[in-house]
Amino acid sequence: MAKWKRYVVGLNEEGKSATLMHDAHNVQEQPGIFYRATLWKADEVPVDNSITGDRAGTEATREPPPGGLLFRALEIPPDTEDKLRHVAALKKLNVEVAQKHIPTAEDLARHPSMHRTDTLDCITCVSGEIYMITDVDEVLMRPGDSVVIRGTNHAWSNRSDKPALLVGCMISANPL
Numbered sequence: 148m149a150k151w152k153r154y155v156v157g158l159n160e161e162g163k164s165a166t167l168m169h170d171a172h173n174v175q176e177q178p179g180i181f182y183r184a185t186l187w188k189a190d191e192v193p194v195d196n197s198i199t200g201d202r203a204g205t206e207a208t209r210e211p212p213p214g215g216l217l218f219r220a221l222e223i224p225p226d227t228e229d230k231l232r233h234v235a236a237l238k239k240l241n242v243e244v245a246q247k248h249i250p251t252a253e254d255l256a257r258h259p260s261m262h263r264t265d266t267l268d269c270i271t272c273v274s275g276e277i278y279m280i281t282d283v284d285e286v287l288m289r290p291g292d293s294v295v296i297r298g299t300n301h302a303w304s305n306r307s308d309k310p311a312l313l314v315g316c317m318i319s320a321n322p323l
Contacts, residue, residue, distance in 0.1 A: 168201055185218070188205060192214055220313070250300075264317065265322045270314070273290060276311060288311075
């Protein structure tokens with residue numbers, strides 16, 4: 148899995164813009180299923196840029212706090228043939244990250260990673276190819292393609308032989 152660099156720019160002690168952080172981010176990994184790094188987190192929108200410290204270094208959650216946001220990178224390896232292992236790993240993850248909306252049997256039959264969050268997700272495919280799956284259709288995303296997901300069911304399926312890298316922002320939203 149890829150290891151990414153993250154740089155955070157803010158004001159230094161003299162009030163000048165400076166690179167304050169690098170190479171530190173909150174990583175979650177399910178081997179063979181995904182590698183995800185939370186690059187930044189805010190508990191409030193509008194964001195208070197005067198708060199110091201690494202706001203990504205908090206407990207991993209599925210979605211941002213109410214009124215907040217998450218900026219993430221997500222690498223998804225090629226789909227595994229072992230669907231039962233995939234479902235088991237994602238069910239375990241749903242418990243670990245306090246998933247609010249547990250996928251139904253119908254959701255999981257559509258795809259093992261089907262899920263929804265109370266967020267507006269703005270996601271761009273940076274490398275590789277990935278299928279974004281909804282309840283009724285799917286779209287093949289390639290580098291440069293973006294999707295806006297408005298609190299609905301979705302899943303990711305990498306049917307290629309190379310990892311896919313997605314980068315995006317999850318913004319707290321009213322539930323549907």
